[in-house]
Amino acid sequence: MTKLESLKQDLIGKFNIKDYKFIHSVGDDIVEIPKADVLALLRHLKSSGRFDFLMDVCGVDYPNREKRFDVVYHLFSSKDGSRLRIKTQLAEGEAVETATRAWKAADWFEREAWDMFGVKFTGHLNLRRILTHHQFVGHPLRKDYEADAQQHCDVALPIHFDNEEGRDGNVLDENLVPLNIGPSHPAMHGTLRVMVELEGETIRRAGCEIGYLHRCFEKMAETHPYNQVIPYTDRLNYCSAPMNNVGYCKAVEKLLGVEIPPRAQAMRVILCELSRIIDHIVAVGTGGVDLGALTGFFHLFTYREKVYTLFEKLCGARLTVSMTRVGGMAQDAPEGWFDDVLAFCKDMRGQVDEITKLMLENKIFIKRTQGVTPVSAKEAIEWGYTGPLLRACGVNLDLRKLTPYYGYDQLNFDVPVGTNGDIYDRYLVRIEEMRQSIRIIEQVCKNVPGGDYTIRDKGIVLPDKKDVYGNIEGLMNHFMLIIKGLRPPVGETYDATEAANGELGFYLISDGSGTPYRLKVRPPCFAIYQSFPTLVRGTMIADAIATIASMNLIAGELDR
């Protein structure tokens, strides 16, 4: 019995399932239900233990349909890695009950769906704009909103907080000191804004404002051909750009139903693990800077530069490499590149030991981080934590192990797990992950499979230049692919990879045309950051700075 059938059996009698549609498509399980049942079903699936994570809530717009909007819930089970997508249809002006009553994780995702589509969630206390500015009129991801219709903002919002039950967030407490931090502040990494109310140095209330780097990634994806979306994905998590390339291309390939050759898989694994290392370098390095330790940053950046050099050798770019293509890689690795990578790994191993001594065994660092803002495993799952932050809480969840892709199941590596979920454990996990990534790279580099670096499907991949200039068939294929674009079949899929910050998911809908109909990114740090105001309540202001640094928030993927 498939998982979907067993789910159906389970729901019989409990819900009126004759209105439900159970669909299995492109490897994903989907249930379409009427909006009245959403909250009850979510609660049932959670309490019965079938699914413990709410990964994403998003909207989709079909302007020609009677009920215009889809609201889509992505559920995930950390036990067996199974996923379920729940969809419900809403007409303009209709509302669905908020999922925050089942999962805290739904909070910001629902705000985003409201901001982007105008979908209402009854019972949500803070249904206000999250990514666009407060003077914005309309809902930009609706199909009738022009991609480049800019609206100017002429003033920043004053200090405000989230509404709570019986308390207006805009009313400040007269007995406390309000303090605004950011977005231009060294600890806020340029684009985050935190507002707090202080009693002495203790935080009594905190709030975050995001969207200062909302670059309309999803709208841009809807207006560009599939391959031209790749450079935009680079700029999601720009600290580990190749991982986003891989995640996106993997989703498109899943929808197309193609598998990439072993050599491309190996190259992608190496790129991903190198990126994981340099992402953790930024997290650990700037985390140290935020605590006042500048040395680690300079040490680590030497090694980041070495990885940049490897990327430059591979494709010419340092940071935003855009190295993958749908169907494989853009080009093969140059001669000797894998040996260079191996040499770097040897180098890096010593550096990781050094940084362990410099940070993790540093008395001041320990005092600043151990026992600060700990998160329990249960809470972390409730908030939708993934990646190193979830593992720091003691949850052994890594998509590379649970639902392996690109041959990760053949590789020998460990998943480091923390115990307390405090800031120290987060860095502990990150630094250990660097060691594991080095192990993975060394294993792959020593046995790089031969063969082609891309598939040769003429409807997906551009032909070689010698064919384009040399024969009429090559020229025709090239022309067709450029003019009409790559066209996946009508359908939709959700695909996730284990990025440096956690689960990076792409929910892709194709209408059969040359551009994605909808591309929703599930960014790992978006779910993590929404727990921040709760987490820092009652702590000292300096601990809040340490907490925000340990979350490794990358504005590119947070705000998209």
Added chain:
Amino acid sequence: MSSKNSMNNSSDNSASSSSDLLRSALVDSLQDPTPGTGYAGLTPDVALHQAQLRAGEDLSRSFAFTTRLEAVVAWGRKNALWPLPYGTACCGIELMSVMGPRYDLARFGAEVVRFSPRQADLLIVAGTITEKMGPVLVQIYQQMLDPKYVLSMGACASSGGFYRAYHVLQGADKVIPVDVYVPGCPPTPEAVLDGLMVLQKMIANNQPRPWKENWKSPYDKA
């Protein structure tokens, strides 16, 4: 006759070796690197020195330059730019590399990174400026003290880049006056260093900056 030669002629004054070194170092650092451009008016007064030599004056006490005040001030300014890294996106990460060990912005006298606009001379806009960020950027710029300069790093800050989108300002120069644009997405650190050197040349030449002089905040309500 160059000033160095004049010193060689006076080699009988053997006590002056340390002041010789000092003077030749100063002359080297102040002299125009490319004849005809830059460092306006900043040349050592050779004739004056020679007159002093003939009079047998002690070199260590009489060594002097004549120059114009604005030239020597510009020389100081260009070599002590304190940057405010307004890193919002990917370019911010490359800016870290510019300041990091390999490219080392310190070589250009610009290593004193200040996050307080009141202590900074150079605003490096590194990354996309969104509509939401616009008012913040203008406020930061207004808080900087004169003389102040703006370097726009990367395609987004210069023109909006490939984000022709509903929430992206099409260039930081829509709201603040930009002195130097560095292209690239993101620019290589070398390109950023080049942009900084272009700015240093502008400062040394006291180049007029009408875009700055005529700037008004777009958010000021008249």
